[in-house]
Amino acid sequence: MALTLPASIRPSEMTWGLVNNSRAFTSTLSNAQQIVGQPGAYWQCTLTFDLLTRIRERELSAFLGKLDGMFGTFNLPAFTRRRTNNVGALKVAAGNAQARTISISGATANTTLFSVGDYLTVAGEMFEVVDAASSNAQGLATVTVNKRIRRTMTAGTAIEYLNPYSEMRMTQDTWAMTVKPVIANGSYQFREAF
Secondary structure, eight states: OOEEOOTTOOOSEEEEEEEEEEEEEEOTTTOOEEEEEEEEEEEEEEEEEEEEOHHHHHHHHHHHHHHTTTTOOEEEEOTTSOOOOOOEEEEEEEOOTTOSEEEEEEEOTTOEEEOTTOEEEETTEEEEBOSOEEOOTTSOEEEEBSSOOSSOOOTTOBEEOSSOEEEEEESSSOOOOEEOSSOEEEEEEEEEOO
16 A cells, blocks of 8 residues: 655655657668557656755655665655646546546536646546546546556546645665755655556
């Protein structure tokens, strides 16, 4: 079960991005390329913690210890993409493997649900909305997302859109922190867990 990042531990800087799963085949004769895209894209990030007080240093150290290297996972909130406007109890109506759209039910009728760049989370997997989406009179909508769905989503699964997060794990088993007389700092790399 994924851990929750303590609210008191906030990174001072976050490098965030997506690793797509494409392969390039280049002709040795003409240098022409064919590109094949597959499902399996994942989020990656680097969290940097500067100016940690002794209390925050201990909290971060204990949290990293709980992760047990690459073995453990935690839910990393999308700090800059939180929302306050409630548009209903959104649920998955359909989300087929390898598709880039999610059909949603349970929305407030005739409402703008998502703007470009909003995040949403389904069963620990976070997606970015790439086209604005609105609900119809029945509270249904189709949302286009930034990566292919890895496996078919279960209808009725709740969608977290107010406080989206991604389930992450460390990219390696070792970590270290720079400790100075009054403060500490460190930088850690993570990738989406699946």
